[in-house]
């Protein structure tokens with residue numbers, strides 16, 4: 001029998017008041033994969049990640065993680081199950097130190113007992129955070145703040161990490177560094193969903209991708225196949 005997916009999103013509709021942002025979205029993510037969500041501005045990528053993380057609840061459909069429904073749970077409980085959102089622009093608490101920001105990540109019951117172990121892991125993969133542990137987050141560069149957001153996510157002891165616009169506005173050197181960390185995270189057995197403006201990059205780094213247009217999945221598959229799709233070539237590579 002094929003292995004059950006780690007995450008199964010089935011037929012979800014999501015509204016902001018009267019505005020429908022997602023239409024019958026279904027997707028699966030298997031343990032150990034990097035799955036990219038691609039789409040133009042306003043396609044619904046952030047809405048999808050926020051819905052998986054419990055920030056928004058779908059009006060219809062279901063979301064199952066490890067075979068259990070999570071779509072009515074609040075974000076805090078979803079983090080405890082092992083799903084963690086690293087939000088756009090690496091949002092951190094500016095007037096708290098790097099170490100205090102990291103501590104907040106391990107607040108859930110699941111992660112509390114593993115705090116020191118996870119802190120070691122964070123410092124191993126993101127050594128700049130160790131160097132800067134006593135600095136206020138607001139004194140960090142944009143790239144370092146994004147690293148802090150990733151580190152805070154790792155402190156929650158996740159099985160699945162959702163990255164919203166990992167590389168937005170950062171320099172190529174920093175972006176390479178962030179992707180190195182992402183690959184290390186996957187090598188540790190953590191599954192990844194990646195929303196990324198840079199389509200070339202996400203099709204290079206991911207195993208599979210889903211393409212959203214106006215709140216609907218219009219294409220999905222292995223990245224090697226998707227790169228060859230005429231629609232993808234036209235829309236993203238200008239050929």
Ligand code: ATP
Pocket residue numbers: 016019021039040041042043044045046047048
């Ligand atoms: P971007 O790359 O610009 O972040 P996106 O693909 O992540 O785009 P979403 O931010 O998920 O897209 O937006 C999907 C749709 O929902 C858009 O039409 C957007 O205007 C709308 N939307 C997003 N957030 C809200 C909100 N808080 N209230 C009302 N409408 C919203």
